[in-house]
Amino acid sequence: MNIAAPNTYLAGFRLRSITGIWYRHALVLRRNLLTSLSWYFVEPFVILMAIGIGVGTLVDSVDGVPYAKFVTPGVIIGSAMFHAIFECAWGGFMRIQKGVYETTLTAPVSTREIAMGDLAWSMTRAVLTAVCIGTVAALFGWIDNVSGVGVLLAAALVGMQFGALGLIFAALSPNVHILSLTFTVVASPLYFFSGAFFPISVMPDWVEPLAWAAPLTPSVHLARGFVTGDLGMSHLYSALYVVALTAVLFPIAASLLRRRLVK
Amino acid sequence: MKGQSDGPVIRATGISKQFGETVAVDGVSFEVSRGETYGLLGPNGAGKTTTMRMVSGLSPLTAGELTVAGIDVSRQAREVRNILGVVTQEDGLDTDLDAKSNLTTYGFIAGLSRKEAEKRADAVLMFFDLTDKADGEIDYLSGGMKRRLAIARAFMTNPQVIVLDEPTTGLDPQGRNRVWQELDTMKQAGVTILMSTHYMDEATALCDRLAIMHHGKILAEGAPDEVVNRHAGPEVAQVRVSNGVRQDVVGWIEGAGFDYREAGAIITVTSRNGERPDLSGLEGVRVSYRSSNLEDVFLAMAGRKLTDE
Ligand SMILES: Nc1ncnc2c1ncn2[C@@H]1O[C@H](COP(=O)(O)OP(=O)(O)OP(=O)(O)O)[C@@H](O)[C@H]1O
Ligand SMILES: [Mg+2]
Numbered sequence: 163m164n165i166a167a168p169n170t171y172l173a174g175f176r177l178r179s180i181t182g183i184w185y186r187h188a189l190v191l192r193r194n195l196l197t198s199l200s201w202y203f204v205e206p207f208v209i210l211m212a213i214g215i216g217v218g219t220l221v222d223s224v225d226g227v228p229y230a231k232f233v234t235p236g237v238i239i240g241s242a243m244f245h246a247i248f249e250c251a252w253g254g255f256m257r258i259q260k261g262v263y264e265t266t267l268t269a270p271v272s273t274r275e276i277a278m279g280d281l282a283w284s285m286t287r288a289v290l291t292a293v294c295i296g297t298v299a300a301l302f303g304w305i306d307n308v309s310g311v312g313v314l315l316a317a318a319l320v321g322m323q324f325g326a327l328g329l330i331f332a333a334l335s336p337n338v339h340i341l342s343l344t345f346t347v348v349a350s351p352l353y354f355f356s357g358a359f360f361p362i363s364v365m366p367d368w369v370e371p372l373a374w375a376a377p378l379t380p381s382v383h384l385a386r387g388f389v390t391g392d393l394g395m396s397h398l399y400s401a402l403y404v405v406a407l408t409a410v411l412f413p414i415a416a417s418l419l420r421r422r423l424v425k
Numbered sequence: 426m427k428g429q430s431d432g433p434v435i436r437a438t439g440i441s442k443q444f445g446e447t448v449a450v451d452g453v454s455f456e457v458s459r460g461e462t463y464g465l466l467g468p469n470g471a472g473k474t475t476t477m478r479m480v481s482g483l484s485p486l487t488a489g490e491l492t493v494a495g496i497d498v499s500r501q502a503r504e505v506r507n508i509l510g511v512v513t514q515e516d517g518l519d520t521d522l523d524a525k526s527n528l529t530t531y532g533f534i535a536g537l538s539r540k541e542a543e544k545r546a547d548a549v550l551m552f553f554d555l556t557d558k559a560d561g562e563i564d565y566l567s568g569g570m571k572r573r574l575a576i577a578r579a580f581m582t583n584p585q586v587i588v589l590d591e592p593t594t595g596l597d598p599q600g601r602n603r604v605w606q607e608l609d610t611m612k613q614a615g616v617t618i619l620m621s622t623h624y625m626d627e628a629t630a631l632c633d634r635l636a637i638m639h640h641g642k643i644l645a646e647g648a649p650d651e652v653v654n655r656h657a658g659p660e661v662a663q664v665r666v667s668n669g670v671r672q673d674v675v676g677w678i679e680g681a682g683f684d685y686r687e688a689g690a691i692i693t694v695t696s697r698n699g700e701r702p703d704l705s706g707l708e709g710v711r712v713s714y715r716s717s718n719l720e721d722v723f724l725a726m727a728g729r730k731l732t733d734e
Contacts, residue, residue: 169507169536176503182534189530190521261517264545265578267483269512289721352579425484 179271183279196309206241235385236358241287242317250328280314288321326411333418432447440489451641467638473621510579511585525559532581567599589620625719660701
């Protein structure tokens with residue numbers, strides 16, 4: 163008979179499907195460790211230096227916070243978002259095209275579990291990049307609070323949230339040209355209007371509510387709260403907003419993936 | 426234990442699949458017994474892949490009943506995939522991983538422990554003669570190696586039932602021969618195989634029974650020689666013609682009511698009455714006879730139902 167172990171389930175998810183897919187992604191990272199480092203480390207590091215130090219000499223402080231310290235949580239959250247979107251939108255699309263998901267489905271795996279496994283990994287990626295940049299920022303003294311560790315939580319939430327969004331784009335895009343809109347039309351604008359580089363309050367009054375509702379803004383706010391150590395109810399609401407968005411996006415992602423893969 | 430019951434391993438009863446307006450599979454019934462190799466043949470678009478995807482629990486049925494090892498595919502697709510090894514028409518290899526990792530990650534996802542997956546991958550690589558490619562990039566493997574790796578992957582969990590969609594398409598004769606030998610070894614070990622192929626010699630060499638599909642229906646079913654005998658007769662005639670007489674010869678054959686196929690200078694003629702076609706009335710050309718094969722069945726059917734759009 164088949165030599166596979168019996169399946170264990172949690173809330174309807176077969177656990178091995180999720181850990182197995184996570185393991186696959188981890189192996190890919192290990193195989194490409196050096197090139198991946200540039201992704202996790204070099205690029206956000208360059209942004210942090212250029213903006214934190216470069217722009218920081220022009221801009222003294224924002225709301226009483228030194229500019230480098232102001233921008234650090236924004237860069238961390240932005241990087242977390244790009245990692246999650248890249249993994250799930252680009253990577254997910256490639257796995258659809260190359261039949262990798264199809265192969266995975268020939269094992270006793272469901273499309274929901276594929277989506278969950280990918281989300282687990284995009285969360286991991288987001289946390290990894292947050293650890294890399296956060297360490298550098300801490301060395302420069304731009305993160306000097308114990309509560310700064312909380313940016314990892316914020317990054318984890320972003321990883322799940324944009325992992326789900328990324329999978330939605332992967333499942334919907336008929337080709338790479340449309341897929342690339344995820345980066346140009348979605349990710350980049352979100353990044354620059356998330357309050358990462360300047361406070362939302364400097365924008366015209368009518369834009370402000372829009373900026374706050376945009377999916378990345380609450381996470382930047384949350385991360386900044388952890389970094390400055392100045393946490394309030396607004397940070398709790400931000401976290402809940404992100405969790406709620408993810409809870410809505412995940413089932414959409416899973417069912418779109420199913421529509422794309424199971425015919 | 427479930428799946429060890431007597432009776433057919435695969436039992437399809439009137440299964441259908443519709444994609445929008447397209448009826449890909451149209452009320453097909455067949456059974457595959459334990460240890461048997463069952464082949465699906467038919468032109469492009471006949472419905473072979475769709476049938477196999479339904480059997481594999483990858484594509485929900487529009488209608489009909491389908492059990493694998495006694496498990497209802499419509500209700501427990503996951504359980505079915507737990508039992509089966511599946512090789513899809515595309516290799517579906519993961520180009521971000523090396524050859525061996527393709528096997529180990531699949532095995533791990535399918536439920537093996539990491540250690541078992543390692544051990545099993547080594548054994549399977551050895552069996553498919555891919556050991557020296559274990560660390561190789563997928564993109565650098567030849568088409569034949571990729572195909573064999575995809576087949577090897579399906580054997581990671583040591584399944585007793587395997588579904589193979591066109592195992593040797595795109596391989597050179599040597600590569601095909603090799604896959605045949607490997608599949609034959611699996612057969613000897615008692616593995617039940619459902620496979621599709623476009624190659625008549627492959628079907629003849631591997632399949633205990635086969636079905637010829639067209640437009641989503643099974644037109645003929647049985648052991649290869651049985652199907653050949655029933656639908657093309659024991660022997661076919663081959664007429665070698667030069668261009669000058671071609672038209673006259675074709676006219677004569679049509680007039681006599683035989684089915685024929687032209688390929689280069691050879692016209693192959695089958696009769697519809699189960700006997701060898703009598704061409705003694707045809708003068709001035711060389712006629713030879715040979716035993717019929719599955720190719721001739723297609724020819725014979727083309728004269729009737731297999732007419733392509
Ligand atoms: N996902 C799909 N959506 C719409 N139509 C489909 C889909 N999959 C298959 N079909 C149609 O169903 C029919 C049967 O296709 P199928 O792939 O089963 O044929 P096949 O016998 O495997 O052919 P081939 O020898 O080319 O592999 C074809 O008309 C095909 O266009
Ligand atoms: Mg096919």
